[in-house]
Amino acid sequence: AQSVTQLGSHVSVSEGALVLLRCNYSSSVPPYLFWYVQYPNQGLQLLLKYTSAATLVKGINGFEAEFKKSETSFHLTKPSAHMSDAAEYFCAVRAGGGADGLTFGKGTHLIIQP
Amino acid sequence: EAGVAQSPRYKIIEKRQSVAFWCNPISGHATLYWYQQILGQGPKLLIQFQNNGVVDDSQLPKDRFSAERLKGVDSTLKIQPAKLEDSAVYLCASSLDSPYLRAGKEHYEQYFGPGTRLTVT
Numbered sequence: 453a454q455s456v457t458q459l460g461s462h463v464s465v466s467e468g469a470l471v472l473l474r475c476n477y478s479s480s481v482p483p484y485l486f487w488y489v490q491y492p493n494q495g496l497q498l499l500l501k502y503t504s505a506a507t508l509v510k511g512i513n514g515f516e517a518e519f520k521k522s523e524t525s526f527h528l529t530k531p532s533a534h535m536s537d538a539a540e541y542f543c544a545v546r547a548g549g550g551a552d553g554l555t556f557g558k559g560t561h562l563i564i565q566p
Numbered sequence: 567e568a569g570v571a572q573s574p575r576y577k578i579i580e581k582r583q584s585v586a587f588w589c590n591p592i593s594g595h596a597t598l599y600w601y602q603q604i605l606g607q608g609p610k611l612l613i614q615f616q617n618n619g620v621v622d623d624s625q626l627p628k629d630r631f632s633a634e635r636l637k638g639v640d641s642t643l644k645i646q647p648a649k650l651e652d653s654a655v656y657l658c659a660s661s662l663d664s665p666y667l668r669a670g671k672e673h674y675e676q677y678f679g680p681g682t683r684l685t686v687t
Contacts (some may be wrong), residue, residue, distance in 0.1 A: 456608075461606075493680070494680055495570070495657060495659075495678035495679050495680045495681055496609070496657070496659075496678040497678070498675050498676075501675070542608050542609070544608070552597075552614075552661075553599055553611035553614045553622055554609070554611065554676065555611070556608030556609050556610070557608050558606070558607050558608050559606075559607070559608050
């Protein structure tokens with residue numbers, strides 16, 4: 453079975469500082485990994501995905517993530533935080549086989565300090 | 567392109583009552599998902615449909631939850647009777663389909679609706 457662990461339920465950074473959100477996964481098959489963002493009272497929006505191509509994945513809004521198989525990690529980064537980045541971020545892994553529903557982590561609330 | 571539509575956006579019911587949520591996926595999307603998101607947690611998959619067939623309902627509490635997608639387009643999720651612990655946001659998502667997807671060789675993005683926030687008192 454697949455699972456995802458997000459370290460840190462809340463992360464606070466200053467505007468302009470580096471954003472680092474941590475995600476570790478467990479999967480019995482080569483994983484498909486995702487980062488989603490959720491703004492208050494809205495649905496989830498895909499930031500980026502890893503599907504066994506390049507290990508460094510670039511997404512929207514300046515975010516990127518690096519797949520490290522040896523560390524079973526898929527951490528999300530952004531060089532310079534913006535106030536508009538304040539939101540809830542979820543890491544997810546896809547189920548194997550013919551079903552492709554996602555297994556999500558518990559989420560990390562990103563706070564941007566002015 | 568219109569997104570995934572859900573209604574109602576908010577619902578408050580008493581425990582032991584029944585409730586239904588509706589979802590209309592993006593036009594042309596054969597795959598439809600229902601997720602339950604409890605406050606402070608990530609979404610949990612309840613059920614996945616491929617057209618009008620169920621692909622995965624292993625995490626659906628079938629003693630009280632049911633879902634259908636009779637014509638392979640819109641879908642309804644029902645809870646009967648509701649419990650306090652069912653208070654959550656219910657998210658619907660949809661995605662394209664292909665034989666490669668079902669063989670696990672491709673993944674299409676899941677597009678999420680805004681959700682229905684259920685409060686059980």
